[in-house]
Amino acid sequence: MSDSGFEILKVKVTASSTDFIYNYTGKVTKAILLTEVPELQTVFRPVKGFFKIIRVSPLIKDGSVTTPFFEAKRINGKIVYELRPLLLSGNYTFEVGSTSDNVSRIFSKFNKVQGIRTRLKFENTVIEYTIEDVAVESPNMALGKYVIIKSISPALLPTPYVATQQVRRFTITPAILLWVPYLISQQTYTVTEDLVYKAVKLLETSFVEHYSSLAKVMHVLYDGRREPALHFRAKYIVLCSDQERMETLARILMVARTLGVGASRANGFGTVQILQKKIKKELNYRDSKSPF
Incomplete structure (x- = not known):
């Protein structure tokens, strides 16, 4: 277990x-x-x-x-x-x-x-x-100098600032991608304004996007309607080194890998893979047939 x-x-x-x-x-x-x-x-x-x-x-x-x-x-x-x-x-x-x-x-x-x-x-x-x-x-996370979060299935990313899944974001800033895993990692399974702002502050001061991050919209049919969802490869530079904060971030990433990111995770959206490599062995997306 x-x-x-x-x-x-x-x-x-x-x-x-x-x-x-x-x-x-x-x-x-x-x-x-x-x-x-x-x-x-x-x-x-x-x-x-x-x-x-x-x-x-x-x-x-x-x-x-x-x-x-x-x-x-x-x-x-x-x-x-x-x-x-x-x-x-x-x-x-x-x-x-x-x-x-x-x-x-x-x-x-x-x-x-x-x-x-x-x-x-x-x-x-x-x-x-x-x-x-x-x-x-049983996933375990140990942060290094950067982390790559790669979508396996497209994600529906609701904004944390409006209490509805219908208002979506199509960007992969740390807060937008990881605010739901943050709340779950805090054993909070509903949205509260206080925790949302704590999530945004923590994530935006702990990670920053690398220039090689990529995202594209994929349209699928779901319940009779065309649903735009986001495929991505988000590479984040880790800004902090404080041990307690690193452990908190590792828990957030563990939840993201286990329970996914965004909305409708129980319906197949938001499954991700998390890659952690040394900088000398950095993944070069330009050498791949597909960045995703």
């Missing part, structure tokens, strides 16, 4: 669909999870004003999200968004981050059904899946 009380379940699954999927695949992994562990319904039940202490990733392949998405095209001088659906076929992974108790319960259920082929009705198609392997990760 993790000292933090949070862990990540990593699941390998083989899946196929009889027809194209049009909706965001965070809904697919959530459907698989609730099919196998129906008692988790209460964990996903919305409670207005409170953060859910569970994160589900969409389907992942080769380290990147696999989901239908909108492709922007210019037709007759106008930008038109065309949905590219997805036909499932092959091997995928997904993650579930939650309390150690929840992860232990899910691990036990998934472990019992490994290798069993299951069919699931999903919208206009039937998905056939087999859970191939499950493992538990």
